[in-house]
Amino acid sequence: MTPSAAPVSGKRPILPSGLGGEARELSLRILFSVLIGLLVGGVGVAFHYGIDIATELRQAHPWLLWFLPLGGLTIALLYRVCGMEKDRGTNLVLAAVREHVPMPLRTAPLIFLSTILTHLVGGSAGREGAALQLGASISSKLGHKLGLEPGAGRILTVCGMSAAFSALFGTPLTAALFALEVVHVGVIQYAALVPALLSSLTAFLLAGWLGVAPTAYAVSGLPALSPLSLVQMAVLGGLCALLSILFCAVTHGAGHLYAKFLPDTRLRALAGGCLVLLLSLLDGGLADQVYNGAGGNLVEAAVNGGGAGVEPWACLAKLLFTAVTLGAGFRGGEIVPAFACGATFGCVAAPFLGLSPSFGGAVGLAATFCGVTNCPLSSVLLAYELFGGGGLPLFALAIAAAYRLSGYSGLYSEQRIVYSKSSPSQIDRKAE
Numbered sequence: 001m002t003p004s005a006a007p008v009s010g011k012r013p014i015l016p017s018g019l020g021g022e023a024r025e026l027s028l029r030i031l032f033s034v035l036i037g038l039l040v041g042g043v044g045v046a047f048h049y050g051i052d053i054a055t056e057l058r059q060a061h062p063w064l065l066w067f068l069p070l071g072g073l074t075i076a077l078l079y080r081v082c083g084m085e086k087d088r089g090t091n092l093v094l095a096a097v098r099e100h101v102p103m104p105l106r107t108a109p110l111i112f113l114s115t116i117l118t119h120l121v122g123g124s125a126g127r128e129g130a131a132l133q134l135g136a137s138i139s140s141k142l143g144h145k146l147g148l149e150p151g152a153g154r155i156l157t158v159c160g161m162s163a164a165f166s167a168l169f170g171t172p173l174t175a176a177l178f179a180l181e182v183v184h185v186g187v188i189q190y191a192a193l194v195p196a197l198l199s200s201l202t203a204f205l206l207a208g209w210l211g212v213a214p215t216a217y218a219v220s221g222l223p224a225l226s227p228l229s230l231v232q233m234a235v236l237g238g239l240c241a242l243l244s245i246l247f248c249a250v251t252h253g254a255g256h257l258y259a260k261f262l263p264d265t266r267l268r269a270l271a272g273g274c275l276v277l278l279l280s281l282l283d284g285g286l287a288d289q290v291y292n293g294a295g296g297n298l299v300e301a302a303v304n305g306g307g308a309g310v311e312p313w314a315c316l317a318k319l320l321f322t323a324v325t326l327g328a329g330f331r332g333g334e335i336v337p338a339f340a341c342g343a344t345f346g347c348v349a350a351p352f353l354g355l356s357p358s359f360g361g362a363v364g365l366a367a368t369f370c371g372v373t374n375c376p377l378s379s380v381l382l383a384y385e386l387f388g389g390g391g392l393p394l395f396a397l398a399i400a401a402a403y404r405l406s407g408y409s410g411l412y413s414e415q416r417i418v419y420s421k422s423s424p425s426q427i428d429r430k431a432e
Contacts, residue, residue: 029155033195036142036159037202044167044203045210047112047134049164051127054120055293062286064121068277071121072269075114078330082106086089090129093136094414097157097183098124100143107137114331122292124321125332127168132179132333135164159199162219170214171385172197172204178378182412185374186419215386217240217303222391226323226363228267232353233394236346236360237367237401243315243345244371248409248432250319251262254327258282265329272328279321291321294332295340302343302361303387307422310361314344333354334411335369342368362387366395367402374431376403408432 037189058064079085084104088095096103115130139160158179165175176196180188208214223229262268280292290297295318301307311317322337346364347357355363362383370379376399383395404421410431420427 014030015270018423019349020161032200032316033159033198036091036139037163039201040138040160040163041167041203041206043134044164045120045207045212048212050116051119054116058120058122065286067121069270069273071117072273072328072330073266076265076269083342090132091414092414093132094183094412095139096136097154099352102144103137103140105141112329118332123330124292125325125330126294126336127333128335129333130183131168132161135160155195158192159195160202162196163203165204166200167207172200174378174382174385176200177381178375181375181378185417210278219362219387220358222359224261229394232355233397233400236363237398238405240342240364240367241371241402241405244406247319247372250323254323258327258423264345267334269329275324294336298340299343302347303358310344310347312348315341338368338372339365363398367398370399371402374410
């Protein structure tokens with residue numbers, strides 16, 4: 001977010017004019033933050049359970065994968081009927097934060113239903129992109145209804161993003177900082193830090209009270225901090241940077257290819273559903289489902305040191321499933337599939353570097369997340385919240401290497417990279 005100028009005529013700050021005082025303003029911001037945390041957190045919990053139920057149904061009834069083409073067509077028709085065929089997904093969220101662009105409230109039920117449908121029929125997609133859109137659409141609409149001036153409205157949108165992310169993943173610190181860091185790489189609007197944290201923590205507590213356990217993994221084989229381990233981390237981080245560039249290029253490229261050859265979104269969804277179904281059949285049949293869904297199974301197997309699906313080609317297979325799914329118009333997110341790609345790659349590559357497969361999987365996840373999102377601080381907090389504090393300096397080095405070497409690629413074309421990655425100079429360019 002960029003610092004806001006004087007309030008726009010006709011708009012009001014987050015508190016009514018005349019109530020005055022920094023303490024009063026802070027109190028009202030705290031109130032809004034908690035309310036957003038409760039409202040969006042509650043929706044996030046419902047979304048979490050909806051996806052879990054859809055996933056369990058699909059795994060119990062593998063024949064549901066036969067409905068992939070129909071599921072894709074249904075999603076395309078839903079967006080067409082609602083006048084959102086050209087919806088920009090998470091990119092619209094970033095624009096809403098940066099420019100105080102209003103997000104249609106219908107985004108929330110659309111992304112809610114379509115993401116659950118994607119998981120039900122076996123598309124390879126995550127849930128975090130949907131979470132950001134859910135939280136941002138609700139809080140953005142509220143900000144505009146209240147007539148808040150742009151600066152206060154942007155803060156409210158950030159609160160919604162962090163609350164939804166936190167409720168789904170159980171990583172409140174990562175959620176708050178990611179919502180601040182992802183919009184402008186190199187610039188953080190610290191005025192939104194307290195509200196974002198409060199919304200995130202409120203949603204986290206609400207999710208826990210409603211039975212949503214936070215995501216966490218036990219990592220084994222942590223190396224000691226030494227000159228050798230520093231070199232190993234720098235190399236692994238650099239390899240994850242290359243993986244992140246490939247991930248962004250393939251996912252973006254798939255969307256461009258679909259649009260070029262199948263401009264009708266309905267045909268695109270049908271074709272994409274057929275392709276994902278074909279990939280599933282070739283991979284071992286409908287009951288296998290290693291690469292369908294978000295990819296949490298792959299992350300768990302990789303961080304445990306290997307298992308079902310963690311083959312040398314696993315990261316490429318998951319990338320292919322994800323690109324074909326999202327490019328066709330199925331809804332969801334790219335981050336959990338990127339987790340899976342990074343974790344499986346790190347698990348396979350680690351022994352060649354003299355590292356534990358479990359530790360390599362954990363580092364691969366965090367470093368690849370950084371490479372695809374350009375958010376190094378959030379990535380360090382993610383490593384801490386998912387894997388504990390052990391080996392955190394080594395995680396940080398791998399993440400720093402991935403950030404530096406991943407260039408200006410990124411999942412979100414609306415993301416602004418304000419400062420160069422190679423020198424302390426301002427460039428202000430969009431992610432590629």
